Amino acid sequence: MAGIDLTGLSTVYPNGVRAVDDLSLTVADGEFFALLGPSGCGKTTLLRTIAGLEQASSGSVGIGGADVTRVEPGRRRVAMVFQDYALFPHMTVAQNIAYPLRVRRASRQEQQEAATRTSAGLGLASLLDRRPAQLSGGQQQRVALARAIAMEADVLLLDEPLSNLDARLRLEARTFLKRLQRELGLTTVFVTHDQAEALALADRIAVMSEGRIRQLGSPKEVFQRPVDTFVANFIGSTPMNLLPGEVSGGLVEVAGARLKPPAGLDLPDGTPVTAGIRPEYLHLTSGDGITGTVSIVENLGVTSLVTLECPGPVLVGLTVAEQDEPAIGTTVTATPEPGRLLLYDGETTQLLGEAKVDT
Structure with missing residues (x-):
């Protein structure tokens, strides 16, 4: 060998x-x-x-x-x-x-x-x-x-x-x-x-x-x-959500929502960023998150890919269990899993912060 x-x-x-x-x-x-x-x-x-x-x-x-x-x-x-x-x-x-x-x-x-x-x-x-x-x-x-x-x-x-x-x-x-x-x-x-x-x-x-x-x-x-x-958009059976945003008051303003940045990442106000969130790491909640109107529901078998029309205007995708499919036209809120929000430099497109991967 x-x-x-x-x-x-x-x-x-x-x-x-x-x-x-x-x-x-x-x-x-x-x-x-x-x-x-x-x-x-x-x-x-x-x-x-x-x-x-x-x-x-x-x-x-x-x-x-x-x-x-x-x-x-x-x-x-x-x-x-x-x-x-x-x-x-x-x-x-x-x-x-x-x-x-x-x-x-x-x-x-x-x-x-x-x-x-x-x-x-x-x-x-x-x-x-x-x-x-x-x-x-x-x-x-x-x-x-x-x-x-x-x-x-x-x-x-x-x-x-x-x-x-x-x-x-x-x-x-x-x-x-x-x-x-x-x-x-x-x-x-x-x-x-x-x-x-x-x-x-x-x-x-x-x-x-x-x-x-x-x-x-x-x-x-x-x-x-x-x-x-580039890698974020290429990898994944469902494309990663790449959403334009800006840092304001220590939070990330994106798709009409204000989200917490990754831990340890301190960016000055006004910094342009691209927020990366995989559809698999977004979940329907009743709390704070990205709110939008359900426009498309695609059946993937045991899961469905739901597309939301959000302020911006931007489209945001998330996967849900087949029994949790929301009806088209309804307004729902999706929240990222803790630690799953990624931020990319709005100009260089490079990942911001240190890489940390589940083992």
Whole structure:
């Protein structure tokens, strides 16, 4: 097994686009690491640069303590699973799985043994004679994983391997992938634009934008304490409320309400801020809070997302239990859980105050 060390890494395309911009990062041996960000943020280019499929313009790539920046892909002991799985349509499942060993000129017996051994652990033993066109999307994904595992690589790179699956199969594949990575103990870097996948799977997450890392931390850290409004807006199955406000008399005036700032944060009157409150951390109350008129109620299953029209005018979202849905047109008050209100600098968009995360 091996960790990954990236130092001052940049990847610049011939047209001048800096897809990866002076990025430094360490992925620990055996870690499940997610690169998360919107399309075009540089996450797939970074993954391909680690694999050697893109050439680094500057900086270095280290794997297992060795500098592999100028080492060809086939000698980096890295396995990659592509978004479209990249299976050979004319080969059987067994031949696809054994292909890396065939490239290494392993014997037919070694190839067959590797295909049999790897397929058994992934529920593919009965499919070895089929071709990719005869498989479901989930089965194709497992074949691609089996081929990667058969390489006996030190590092596994996954480029959005769940994006082509339907919602139910994606959830099953996510659970399977998490268990498989734990069993193998492989250092894994996982690229996704789906924050739910990153939060569910990763030990740590790097949120990327324009070739740089905006925030690096555990799933809890990036969810509970986004370092700026970009990360706050990107992370979460329901977007964080980001509300313009101002400090007055030691309180934060926002959406027609006066809220207590985070403990230990003393800002002068007139300071422009953006208040960040996750819908999950807002609750209907009869006390002080943000008051608004219910305009939309969206059913999410066991919970509902309620949108309030508040003074400003601004829209504020909160989640409620299905049995607590307020009627459209009613006036309600929502109060943040203690310690859940975040304040961002109104100009720099950076989080104000020290980060504190639940353990």
